[in-house]
Amino acid sequence: MAELSKSDESQESTPNVSEVEVVDAHSESEAVAAIEAPVERGEPILQVRNLVKHFPLTQGILFKKQVGAVKAVDGVSFDLYQGETLGIVGESGCGKSTVAKLLMNLERATAGEIFYKGQDITRLSGRAMKAVRRNIQMVFQDPYTSLNPRMTVGDIIGEPFDIHPEVAPKGDRRRKVQDLLDVVGLNPEYINRYPHQFSGGQRQRIGIARGLALNPEIIVCDEPVSALDVSVQAQVINLMERLQDEFNLSYIFIAHDLSIVRHISDRVGVMYLGKMAEIGTDEQIYDHPTHPYTQALLSAVPVPDPDAREHRDRIILTGDVPSPANPPSGCRFRTRCWKAEDKCAEEVPLLAVPERFSGVDTPAAHESACHFAEEKDVVNAA
Amino acid sequence: MTTIEEVVPVESPAGGDGVPLLEVRDLHVEFHTREGVAKAVNGVNYSVNAGETLAVLGESGSGKSVTAQAVMGILDMPPARIPRGEILFRGQDMLKMSGEERRKIRGQRIAMIFQDALSSLNPVLTVGYQLGEMFRVHQGMSKKDAKIKAIELMDRVKIPAAAARVNDYPHQFSGGMRQRIMIAMALALEPDLIIADEPTTALDVTVQAQVMDLLADLQREYNMGLILITHDLGVVADVADKIAVMYAGRIVERAPVHGLYHRPAHPYTKGLLDSIPRLDQKGQELYAIKGLPPNLLRIPTGCAFNPRCPQAQDICRTEVPALQPVAEQDGTELDGRGSACHFWKETIHG
DSSP, rough: OOOTTHHHHHHHHOTTTTTOOOOOOHHHHHHHHHHOOOOTSSSSSEEEEEEEEEEEEEEOSSSSSEEEEEEEEEEEEEEEEEEEEEEEOOOTTTHHHHHHHHHHHOOOOOOOOOOOOTETTTTHHHHHHHHHHEEEEEOOOOTSSSTTTTTHHHHHHHHHHHOOTTTTTGGHHHHHHHHHHHHHTOOGGGGGOOOOGGHHHHHHHHHHHHTTTOOSEEEEEETTTTSSHHHHHHHHHHHHHHHHHTTTTTEEEESHHHHHHHHHHHOOEETTTEEEEEEHHHHHHHOOOSHHHHHHHHSSSOOOTTHHHHHOOOOOSOOOOTTTTSSSSSSTTTTOOOOOOOHHHHHHHOSBOOOTTTSSSSTOOOBBOOOOOOOOOOOOOO | OTTTHSSOOOOSOEEEEEEEEOEEEEEEEEEETEEEEEEEEEEEEEEEOOOOOEEEEOOSSHHHHHHHHHTOOOOOTEEEEOOOOOOOOTTTTGGGSSSSHHHHHHHTTEEEEOOHHHHSSOOSOOHHHHHHHHHHHHHHOOOHHHHHHHHHHHTTOOOOOHHTTTTTTGGOHHHHHHHHHHHHHHHOOSSSEEEEEEETTSOHHHHHHHHHHHHHHHHHHHEEEEEEESSSSSHHHHHSEEEEEEETTTTEEEHHHHHHHSSOOOOHHHHHHHHSSSSSSSOSOOOOOOOOOOOOSSOSSTTTGGGTTTTHHHHHHHHHOOOOOEEOOSSSSEEEEEETTTTTHHHHHH
């Protein structure tokens, strides 16, 4: 099945990413062994290739027929390296949360692969899938709805052990949960309390403790601090950074707040309408963006410095994000782009290092899906 | 639109020079709950002039929205109670007015924009009908004229193809467009003062920039006073003239926008500024204010910020600091600045 996915076409449309070393597992135990093998720091641990998720739009009650599809994710590829934080930013509706759900295998991908240590998790099942689930955990956005109000904190954090009893033997669980509470900065004596007895920031810590319970390798964080007050956000961000060092975690950090993403991420991907517009290191994206959408997005972020308001060169986009059910032809950003020409309507720009920068040693030489990629520093411009 | 004064005579009392458009004096608001009395606002003073933007900055539970609702006269009483305070609009205390008098001010002279446009608009009525309602109810216009006015307003707030969309329902608009409709509704009767409660919090950054731009343009055009309630230090830096920082129902610091960001005079403000990550630089570990915002049922004695404050001394636990003027080291007072900290000197001067 690996041959099928590595057809010529898919290779062509993703020139930016590394080769996937597919591990051919002929039996379930081989797959589990591959999944449990350690990965060196800096090696790719998760490789996403041409990931597609279309939600069908149906009409009729008795005889449903498909009349279209919401193209939530439409061909996204990226790598996550062991020990790093990959930030994914974009506006609502760009597909970033759908990517998170696909990585967790909570949604079935319409097409494309997600390789975790060389195993395509979209095709796994049974014991191998269970092993993957243990190693990829998630922290959710809303700490008020993601914790069951009828369970105690101890039960919430300890529930993963019911499914994966090999991690913590029965007699040992209470102590393990208390350790976890301690690790995330909560009093271990709170083990019998209920979620409503905690503040938003403390609840988010409980969610993080639950994510850590099974010693995962990857944590997918979907807007983990956006529901928190400013003074509490910093506490949770610092906690997540500390835990990453302590437990050697890799993060996928999804957020709409570009300042927070810069703070925590090693690399950043910018999504627009189901596609990756630009991806690179935090310095490449924030100080040397080449995609017009990234530039507009960055220039729209209000900077907490009143002196900047006269000097900054603001790009105010017109109009709204088009519907993902009916995206524009060619480049999806062209309807709001000030650079758009005829070519943009006809040809889909590939995510690749723009030709003018390729081979040149400049921070602008990173993957950007624009026909007219041009460097423009909108953050530091004075 | 020039006929408003003729149709509905609204007293715009002498006011004139020196009297601010709106002045809140020593306002207290409390809520009676089963667990006790929650003191949401504990002696707030602020003022806004025509053409000026005051940003009220604070976290959830700081009392920033409750103060605004008291000004607007839309607090549910009970459970809320206003035991003390004055809210002067052009020099007249609105708390002493009759319901009828207040209604004439609300919507016409003072209008409000809410955070969540979708739940603030009626889902079963067209936006044209809801916008037109302003003119029908306040000015007795006919349905037909009101609809023409509604289209004009939608044009004003730059909703494309206004004439075609006037009969659409709220759910047919995007979040940014819905917020524009809220702004249009607030502007309908050309008020003197707009209170915007987190107007862009629910919006994406590129749309937020559009909406804040629009609001600033319209404010300039009509010379309105604007009270912007927000928790976003970035938005404040972009649009405000002066800032009031609230914590546990009090104003802890007051300053013109430049002064506050360069030299905060209250440890809470300083902590907030240090705790936000920057877009233009990759910092070290973030500074985090320890602890949690206080429970309004049990506000700490003395300075409410003392359990979280790195500089707290014994006096902070016993004595409530008053909002006092802030001065340079040589004693010259800094214009428009105040800090409710016993140790403001140490905070601002190093």
